[in-house]
Amino acid sequence: MIQKPKGTYDVYKENNKEIKYIEKLIEALMDKYNYEYVRTPLFEASELFHRGVGETSDIVSKETYDFKDRGDRSMTLRPEGTAGVVRSFIENKRYADPNIPVKNWYYGPMYRYERPQSGRFREFYQFGVEVFGSNDPMLDAEIISIPVNLYKLIGLKGIKVSINSLGDIESRLKYKEALIEHFKPHIDDLCDDCKNRFLKNPLRILDCKIDHDKECMKNAPKIIDYLNEESLNHFKKVQEYLEVMEIDYKVDPNIVRGLDYYTNTVFEVEADINGFGSNNVLCGGGRYNGLVETLGGPKTAAVGFALGLERLLNAIKAENIKIEDNGLDIYIIPMSENEKEYSYKLCQDLRMNGFKTDIDYMNRNIKANFKQVDRLNPKYIIIIGEEEINSKILTVKENLNKKEYKVKEEEILDFLDEKIEEEDI
């Protein structure tokens, strides 16, 4: 048997409802925010991610799906969405759009070669937003409000927003040096992972779970003291706007994020849900004012976030949130082969008049068909036999109370219209 590739999953039956619901919700929400949908390729020139996400990040250094195409070009399956959207922004000269800021959203699969576990796959879906052309802290706050509002609409409760500021590139660099200076004498006290972090990304030492309580951790320099006045001001404004929107948050100086491109605001949204392990971060993002320039565009302020679909689905399951789907309106039972044509025509008519309609395709006997009715749970059942066709009076049964109606063929649409409330699409 051929199996699906490791770390991928098929969507069918169980998940369908939740996924479609979330996708519709995202689309509707982004419409309300007046954001514009963008779609970029699943694969890009490898160089884009090396320059964009950063050579030192794990995502690029050991988790990408790389391949050579038939023209010997180095390609990479996108491990995240930002780099592609930025490339598109530059390539399509969106920076010249008079309608600034450019507010984009995207949704689609991303690929990372990782060991799968709860809420983590090799092919996974992200919904994300990128806003270009404005450094207004209102946008930082707005970006945070999008996932928060989405979770609110879905009905998630155990949600925590944490924010921090990394400052501009200059203050971040100064801080990094201070951290190296601080941890150098304590390097032997730190765990193996932290020794590694010390060399690669000292900022990440701060959110180590093992060394968390050590003395050198507690008295480590704080980023907030290294922010210049402008960055500090920006950070304060972001918090003010969050308060205006009545979004609960806490400032967590240990949030540093793994992607190299962040500047100033960074944030995470966590699900405070039992059994979520280290994959409880539902959403992360921040400001990246340097990235557009790094990738060859004009200096452009930008801010964005990304949210993982699979983790959101986990959270929905963990909090036992039930998504209703609109059930079947009508199920048609032809009594025998002789009535199939008539039944099929009726089925198509009903569908085209807005009723969610299904029919027996299996030549089931009447008993088996009623078993099928129990599975499909339609609002109404129409039984078509010789009598019905001859008399042009249809037998319609209400599933809920088993009441039977005799309805003239030409009145069937009016009858159903009256009985079944039309649902908006």
Next chain:
RNA sequence: GCGUGAUUGGUGAAGUGGUUAACACGGCGGAUUGUGGUUCCGUUAUGCGUGGGUUCGAUCCCCACAUCGCGCCCCA
């Protein structure tokens, strides 16, 4: 990349070194030739992740691999 547990029909699963792989759900057929969730009866894996090995004999023991689950790293 590291650690750890698991893998038996459509599903949940029990089980044993030896010619019939329990039980339940679901499916199908019937009791009931045009009316349902009940009941009863029948039927439903030549097969126990894949490949090797040990053995007279392996679903069971050993090894490797694959996949899934969980934790770490990292990230959404």
